[in-house]
Amino acid sequence: MLVKSLALVGALAAFGALVTAGPVAAQNYPNRPIRAIVPFAAGSATDIVARTFGDRMSLLLGQSIVIENRPGANGMIGADAVAKAQADGYTILIGTNSTNAAAPALFNNVPFDMHRDFQPVSFLCSVPLIVAVSNAVPVRTLAELIALAKTRNDLTFASASASQRVSTEMLLAMTGIKMTHVPYRQGPTAMQDLIANRVTLFTADLGVMLPQVRANTVRALAVTSSTRSPQMPDLPTVDEAAGLKGYELIAWFAMFTPANVPAEVVTKLNAAVREAAKSPELQNALTAALGMQVAPSSPEELSARVREEAAKWMQAATIAGIEKQ
Structure with a gap:
């Protein structure tokens, strides 16, 4: 002391x-x-x-x-x-x-x-963001999610800020897939709905997402920075996971x-x-x-x-x- x-x-x-x-x-x-x-x-x-x-x-x-x-x-x-x-x-x-x-x-x-x-x-x-899906979604990788989205028209994504929305919209545009946007007033509510499988996907910063990923309440697919995060070194970048050269968006x-x-x-x-x-x-x-x-x-x-x-x-x-x- x-x-x-x-x-x-x-x-x-x-x-x-x-x-x-x-x-x-x-x-x-x-x-x-x-x-x-x-x-x-x-x-x-x-x-x-x-x-x-x-x-x-x-x-x-x-x-x-x-x-x-x-x-x-x-x-x-x-x-x-x-x-x-x-x-x-x-x-x-x-x-x-x-x-x-x-x-x-x-x-x-x-x-x-x-x-x-x-x-x-x-x-x-x-801080970079993590792209995550509900545990109920039958995918383990970002590539698998993209493939699933090409066969479905009922997938949704949540956002409560510009970085959350634009990061996901960029991903959709660069891969040619479609999801319905579900806007939220605040991020914690969007997270609750992701955990409950009321939305398919939510991209949020590590500060919000990391505790849920570590608790296994949601499934992380990729990080939005150009390099991997030291906190999750095994999690690929969006570029690595989906081959999207030039993709990067951080908060x-x-x-x-x-x-x-x-x-x-x-x-x-x-x-x-x-x-x-x-x-x-x-x-x-x-x-x-x-x-x-x-x-x-x-x-x-x-x-x-x-x-x-x-x-x-x-x-x-x-x-x-x-x-x-």
């Missing part, structure tokens, strides 16, 4: 050195709890990332980071709430590729401008504030993210347990990444043949 206490004191001291050089206004921030809006349900990967980073950042900032789940509309409800919040640094968004890259490619009436209405703080982490998570938040506040939040990311507890919770790659960034790096990802997701939606809703 003494070693851990000394380590925490050292981390706090190092963090203080990073942020005390700012103006007096920055030194007064935060002086009350910070609200972190998660635009997806409790138990989702975004929620896990938010709570894990939030716990560590609270220690560093000296104020609680209160998680508020606002799921719905593929994350747009929660993201819009942050876009319209007061620009004082006390409301932050744990955004994703769904809210801060893919939305314009999938929807006609996005209620915010992801470039104009948000201030990037830091990239947090990324990512990042922190944003409303636009026009003082630069000093952004600097302090960014420093807290970077220091939190060094924590062995955070690394164990996200990387070792869930296969996430933790990679904090500067605000400028995140801004550039959002623009690159927006172009990438527009191309992915086109390949998948998705019409805007």
